[in-house]
Amino acid sequence: MTLSHETLRERILTGGGGSVTARGSLSKVASRYAEFLNSLLPRDDDSGSGGGAGARGGPPAAAVEAARALETELRLHDLEVRKSALSYRAHEANSSRCASAVSSLEGELSSMKDDVERLRMELVRERATRRRREEYDALARIGNSSGRDDRGDHHPSNGGGSSSSLPPPARTTKIELENVSREMAKVEGEVARARWELTVREKQIRVVMASLADLGAALGEEETRKRTTTMVGSLGGNDDDDACDEKGAGASSSLSSSTMTKTARTGNKRKRAFDDRGGAATDNGDDLQEDKCRQEDNCGAI
Numbered sequence: 001m002t003l004s005h006e007t008l009r010e011r012i013l014t015g016g017g018g019s020v021t022a023r024g025s026l027s028k029v030a031s032r033y034a035e036f037l038n039s040l041l042p043r044d045d046d047s048g049s050g051g052g053a054g055a056r057g058g059p060p061a062a063a064v065e066a067a068r069a070l071e072t073e074l075r076l077h078d079l080e081v082r083k084s085a086l087s088y089r090a091h092e093a094n095s096s097r098c099a100s101a102v103s104s105l106e107g108e109l110s111s112m113k114d115d116v117e118r119l120r121m122e123l124v125r126e127r128a129t130r131r132r133r134e135e136y137d138a139l140a141r142i143g144n145s146s147g148r149d150d151r152g153d154h155h156p157s158n159g160g161g162s163s164s165s166l167p168p169p170a171r172t173t174k175i176e177l178e179n180v181s182r183e184m185a186k187v188e189g190e191v192a193r194a195r196w197e198l199t200v201r202e203k204q205i206r207v208v209m210a211s212l213a214d215l216g217a218a219l220g221e222e223e224t225r226k227r228t229t230t231m232v233g234s235l236g237g238n239d240d241d242d243a244c245d246e247k248g249a250g251a252s253s254s255l256s257s258s259t260m261t262k263t264a265r266t267g268n269k270r271k272r273a274f275d276d277r278g279g280a281a282t283d284n285g286d287d288l289q290e291d292k293c294r295q296e297d298n299c300g301a302i
Contacts, residue, residue, distance in 0.1 A: 029077050032070040039063035 039062040 032073040036066035036070045039066040
């Protein structure tokens with residue numbers, strides 16, 4: 001009897017194997033079922049003789065034996081199916097345990113990778129720290145050697161410690177650089193302010209010099225007029241000397257006062273013009289007042 005490919009595949013999956021007539025196999029069940037059917041068919045010798053168990057109305061003994069064998073084979077097949085189910089469950093449990101073990105191993109592997117990476121970074125930091133420490137030690141040795149040389153060349157009281165020859169830390173140097181930058185900015189601001197004040201003073205001096213020039217011109221004109229008046233008075237005679245002198249003095253005083261007023265107005269106008277141009281000439285009033293006092297003194301002397 002030849003089995004189909006599906007039956008063979010089912011036997012392989014359910015763990016069946018061996019010979020074709022293995023206990024609990026589908027082929028054995030099929031053969032037992034065929035024997036049972038054959039035992040139920042009437043035979044020629046039984047029909048010819050007309051006797052036997054079939055004639056008596058009961059099943060033949062061969063059919064009973066075939067039925068028992070078929071039942072036994074079915075029970076064996078059911079047992080094999082249960083065994084296969086239990087084996088499948090066992091395999092499922094084993095596979096789940098293996099999957100959990102694999103997942104736990106993967107977690108441990110990832111944690112170990114993290115630990116390795118952390119230790120690697122720590123090793124890099126430690127190497128950098130050791131390299132810097134070696135550099136600092138080398139600098140300290142250089143500083144100590146230079147300090148010993150300095151103490152050997154100079155007096156011991158003037159020699160500093162080994163730490164003084166070491167270069168300052170970068171943070172201290174940065175702070176000092178920032179302080180120097182701030183001081184430079186402050187000095188630059190003071191220089192700009194001084195230049196601005198110098199420009200203002202220069203403009204003030206120009207205004208004062210112009211006022212003095214106007215005052216000098218006015219005084220020159222006044223002196224010329226005085227001389228002219230004196231000459232006219234001397235030509236007029238001795239009787240009119242006093243009247244001429246009084247008139248000349250009055251004219252001179254009025255001229256002086258008008259000249260000073262004009263000069264003061266000119267200085268004030270120039271001061272206002274300078275203030276309108278944006279200058280901060282705060283000392284122009286004092287300078288003009290001093291000029292006015294000088295003019296009054298000159299007029300009194302005249």
